[in-house]
Amino acid sequence: MTDRPQLYGADYSVYVRIARLALLEKGVAHDLVPVDIFAEGGMRDSHLARHPFGKIPAFEHGDFHLYETGAITRYVDEAFDGPALQPADAKSRARMNQIISIADGYVYPHLVWGLYVECIEKPKRGEALDEDRVESARGVALISLTVLAGLLSDHRWMCGDRLTLADLYLAPMIDYAVEVPELREMFAEHRNLGDWWQRVTALDSFRDTQPSSWRQKSANFLFA
Incomplete structure (x- = not known):
């Protein structure tokens, strides 16, 4: 298991891109692990284990697992050093x-x-x-x-x-x-x-x- 954040999804996805933008703006090195929810053959069980609703993105940081873009981006902002992405007031x-x-x-x-x-x-x-x-x-x-x-x-x-x-x-x-x-x-x-x-x-x-x-x-x- 790695502490390097893993983001699961496809680069064409609006919400995957939102999460990637947050990670990059915070300066967080991470991996984008390809997941195509429109691929032939349907959703793989491995991804459904990460996201029970079968959507993207999903996120892992060590043994911490998360899905829903709002939760992911706020976690990224609060868990890592870098410029704040949420106003203080x-x-x-x-x-x-x-x-x-x-x-x-x-x-x-x-x-x-x-x-x-x-x-x-x-x-x-x-x-x-x-x-x-x-x-x-x-x-x-x-x-x-x-x-x-x-x-x-x-x-x-x-x-x-x-x-x-x-x-x-x-x-x-x-x-x-x-x-x-x-x-x-x-x-x-x-x-x-x-x-x-x-x-x-x-x-x-x-x-x-x-x-x-x-x-x-x-x-x-x-x-x-």
């Missing part, structure tokens, strides 16, 4: 948790699955998109970007002048979402989100966690 920490909840509840299901998967991935596979789902996602996307732009205000990062877990949660979701042309247009209406996005895409951790099949994009293509 109660109000900023509450705001961070609010933004993470917005990401989980609205950005991921609607901007990633409702727009990116429906409008980008399904056509690649020759599948018909779900028009009702896309229409619903458009409405939530408009609200989500307006809300995030308002919460960002004049700050450098989502919760102030320092990078936090809120930024790391949103980054992989937005990275998929901006592949959708109409979402890029919505995004471009909020200049401060564009400035935030340029700071995110300039992070070494963001570049180092690009999915292996991902094409390279310019950091400022939204506002070229």
Whole structure:
């Protein structure tokens, strides 16, 4: 058994990437152990032992086993040395948790699955998109970007002048979402989100966690 953290999952996963971003921003050496939950033959028993719901990521640090990205990222921030990824004051920490909840509840299901998967991935596979789902996602996307732009205000990062877990949660979701042309247009209406996005895409951790099949994009293509 090794004390070097082991993260189980696939590099294309939004939530695996969130955990990887946290580990890299803390400067924690770790291993990404490939697990493809969509592989033919179904989920292996070995992974179900790590995550009984059959999802990714799962995490091990010595004899400590953990799943659920929120738990993993907070553990990484609190268990290892490195820059704090959670604000110290109660109000900023509450705001961070609010933004993470917005990401989980609205950005991921609607901007990633409702727009990116429906409008980008399904056509690649020759599948018909779900028009009702896309229409619903458009409405939530408009609200989500307006809300995030308002919460960002004049700050450098989502919760102030320092990078936090809120930024790391949103980054992989937005990275998929901006592949959708109409979402890029919505995004471009909020200049401060564009400035935030340029700071995110300039992070070494963001570049180092690009999915292996991902094409390279310019950091400022939204506002070229």
